Amino acid sequence: MEAEVAELDEVVISGSLREVSRSESPVPIEVVTPKLFRRNPSPALFDAVGMVNGVRPQINCSVCATGDIHINGMEGPYTMVLIDGMPIVSGLSTVYGLSGIPTGLNERVEVVKGPGSALYGSEAMGGIINVAPRTRCWRRASPSMP
Numbered sequence: 001m002e003a004e005v006a007e008l009d010e011v012v013i014s015g016s017l018r019e020v021s022r023s024e025s026p027v028p029i030e031v032v033t034p035k036l037f038r039r040n041p042s043p044a045l046f047d048a049v050g051m052v053n054g055v056r057p058q059i060n061c062s063v064c065a066t067g068d069i070h071i072n073g074m075e076g077p078y079t080m081v082l083i084d085g086m087p088i089v090s091g092l093s094t095v096y097g098l099s100g101i102p103t104g105l106n107e108r109v110e111v112v113k114g115p116g117s118a119l120y121g122s123e124a125m126g127g128i129i130n131v132a133p134r135t136r137c138w139r140r141a142s143p144s145m146p
Contacts, residue, residue, distance in 0.1 A: 012110050013085055013130070032109040045106065046098040049129060052111050057098075069098070071113050074126030082130040087120070098129070107134045 010022040012029045022029060030052055042048045049069060050057045058076070059067040068076020081088045081098060110130040120128060 010108075027112055027114075030111045030113075032111065034103075034106065034108075037103040037106070042103060044099050045101040045103055045109070045131065048103045049098065049109065049111070054113050055111060055127075055129075066099070069129065071111075071127035071129075078123065078126035080120050080124035080128050082128060084132055085130060087123075098131075101131060105133055107132045 010031055011019050012022045012025055012031065013019050022031065032048070032052060036051060037048055040048070040051055046057050046067065046069070049055050054072045056070045057067055058070060061067070069079045069081075070076060071079050083101075110128075110132065112124075112128040112130075114127060115125055
């Protein structure tokens, strides 16, 4: 008797702001998994996103090692970086956002390229990089916490 293997579709949120199957997403989304990070090790997510076609990290200052991420040729200010669906609110989000995140802490990274990501506003005209951490690294603050 042969064992049947059922493969489930990946669930993504970046293309529609809600959980949908990757195959049913209104915009194409590339998902980078830890398997790719293990095959091509890099210390920070800033360098690792360069493995996605059309995504290019660029160092702008060799003294302080800051840079931005270009998606499909659009400049860094048009790339929005999200952590677990929440935007890093800053004009410098692509500069400092991904260089401080080690690749080992991520469950997956969703990349949406092009104007299909416009539902996030003018900062996302080039695309979106949504980092989904492996575990939640924060606790909800409550009045009863010491």
